[in-house]
Amino acid sequence: MEDQLVLSRTRLLAALDAVLSTSDIHDKRAALETLQQRLQSPGDPVIEADAEEDTAEIGRQYLLDRLAQAVTARTSERADYYLKRLIRGLDQIRTNGVNDINLNRWQEYEDIYTGSLWIESRRDRSGAHNADYWGNFIPQIPHQLLRRFTRQGDWVLDTFAGTGTTLIEGQRLGRNVIGVELQAKVAQRARQLLTAEPNPFGITAEVVEGDSSSTDYPALLRRHGQEAVQLVILHPPYFDIIRFSSDPRDLSNASDLENFLDRLQEIVQRAGEVLQDGRYMALVIGDKYAGGEWIPLGFQAMNRVLGQGFRLKSLIVKNFEETAGKRTQRQLWRYRALVGGFYIFKHEYIFLFQKK
Numbered sequence: 443m444e445d446q447l448v449l450s451r452t453r454l455l456a457a458l459d460a461v462l463s464t465s466d467i468h469d470k471r472a473a474l475e476t477l478q479q480r481l482q483s484p485g486d487p488v489i490e491a492d493a494e495e496d497t498a499e500i501g502r503q504y505l506l507d508r509l510a511q512a513v514t515a516r517t518s519e520r521a522d523y524y525l526k527r528l529i530r531g532l533d534q535i536r537t538n539g540v541n542d543i544n545l546n547r548w549q550e551y552e553d554i555y556t557g558s559l560w561i562e563s564r565r566d567r568s569g570a571h572n573a574d575y576w577g578n579f580i581p582q583i584p585h586q587l588l589r590r591f592t593r594q595g596d597w598v599l600d601t602f603a604g605t606g607t608t609l610i611e612g613q614r615l616g617r618n619v620i621g622v623e624l625q626a627k628v629a630q631r632a633r634q635l636l637t638a639e640p641n642p643f644g645i646t647a648e649v650v651e652g653d654s655s656s657t658d659y660p661a662l663l664r665r666h667g668q669e670a671v672q673l674v675i676l677h678p679p680y681f682d683i684i685r686f687s688s689d690p691r692d693l694s695n696a697s698d699l700e701n702f703l704d705r706l707q708e709i710v711q712r713a714g715e716v717l718q719d720g721r722y723m724a725l726v727i728g729d730k731y732a733g734g735e736w737i738p739l740g741f742q743a744m745n746r747v748l749g750q751g752f753r754l755k756s757l758i759v760k761n762f763e764e765t766a767g768k769r770t771q772r773q774l775w776r777y778r779a780l781v782g783g784f785y786i787f788k789h790e791y792i793f794l795f796q797k798k
Contacts, residue, residue: 447481447505450491451498451532457488458529467518474513474521478506498532504550540672540721542593555586560760560792569614570639575605575628577684579677579726583760583792584608585615587675591722592617594643596672597663601654601713606632608675609647616643620662620671622654625687653691654709659716670718677726678706680790681739699737707746714750717797723752728790734782740791752795759789 457480461473480486481502491497508528515521531547543551565573565580584600584607592598594616600608603621605628612619613636623629629651636647646666650657663669679686679694681702686694696702710723717723725747730737748754779786 445502446499447489447502448491449481449488449498449500451496453488453491454498455529455532458525458532461512462522462525465518467515467521470518470521471513474509478509478513481505481509500532500547501550504547507549537593540593541590543589554589558756558758560586560758562761570610570635571607572605572635575631577679577686578604578607581607581611583677583726584611584675587673587722587724587792588612588615588617591724592673595645597666597668597670598673598675599659599671599713599716600675600677601709602677602679603632603649604628604677606635606647606649609636609649610639613639613641613643613645613647616645617673618646618666620646620648620650620666622650622652622657624651624653624689624692626651655691655705655712657712659712663716670716672718672721674713674717674723675726676706676709676713676724678709678743680728680730681737683728683730699739699742703742703746706743707750710747711750714752714797719797721797722755723747723795723797725793725795726790727793728787731784731787734784736784740793744791744793747793747795751798753798754793755796756792756794758792758794760792761789762787 457477461470461477464470464473477488480488483489505528508524512521512524512528515524527546531544534546536545537543538545543554560582562580562582565571566582566585567573571581588598588611596617598608598612598617598619600619600621603609603623606621609619609621609632611617621632623632629649632649636649641647650662660669663671679692681696681699682694684694686692689695693702693705696705710725714723725743727740727743729739744754744757775786
């Protein structure tokens with residue numbers, strides 16, 4: 443979210459009520475302009491809330507924009523409408539029951555995506571995040587999913603944890619996250635990164651070494667006194683595009699496409715059993731090209747999930763400009779595309795499902 447102010451809720455509401463009590467539009471504008479100045483003056487009692495006071499956290503620009511909206515209103519009645527809406531956002535929290543977004547202040551969440559095309563120019567490398575594991579997704583993906591589809595204190599399951607991108611984001615945002623990772627070295631690296639990332643909310647972030655297709659998820663949750671998770675994230679190998687290990691249990695070593703889809707379906711079914719009814723599962727996957735043919739791997743995987751008691755809520759297309767394998771071969775791949783009559787992959791999918 444944007445730059446936040448921690449204000450005295452009592453004093454701010456009193457100041458807004460005083461403006462509401464003014465009937466003349468000119469007097470109302472003058473009072474609002476004075477309040478705008480106060481909010482930008484360090485040391486003002488509205489801003490400098492005492493520790494024992496009832497405080498309100500609100501985006502600085504959001505608050506100033508709402509006041510400016512009332513200042514430019516043509517009538518006193520319209521200005522009052524904007525002010526009452528601002529007061530409701532300060533005094534009442536209304537959510538959709540799935541996340542912590544206050545719908546009475548929905549304009550404040552400009553950083554949360556609602557469109558189906560995600561353009562990211564660079565990956566988030568802040569804190570413990572890094573790109574040293576080939577094939578891990580950018581942190582912005584779990585960040586957006588956690589913000590939209592979980593609340594603080596919720597439980598999240600990542601069945602392909604990798605080096606812990608989802609777990610790091612969960613730790614930052616106050617979500618409990620359990621990640622399952624097949625490779626011991628990769629799991630250990632994830633634990634190291636989690637240790638390096640602050641845990642301001644004191645949540646659980648656990649990396650479990652194991653096979654996602656055989657993990658006993660109910661038993662895993664019971665260790666933490668839980669029966670269900672509120673979000674499942676799956677970022678499997680895109681079949682055999684990248685061979686992550688020599689382990690035959692690794693999905694990137696599936697014998698053929700049908701075997702890959704069968705095994706992915708089994709993981710979806712097992713993870714879906716511990717997903718709370720009505721909550722969400724996200725599948726991040728791309729297509730592949732083989733034998734001169736585009737293989738719609740994403741949509742084939744989507745259909746397997748739909749057969750496991752889910753409804754499709756959204757299909758998001760996320761860009762990527764290059765992969766590690768193509769980073770130094772841009773011109774070569776351009777030549778191959780021109781010769782072969784195909785287009786170079788520049789996207790992957792985020793399929794969002796809701797459990798029925």
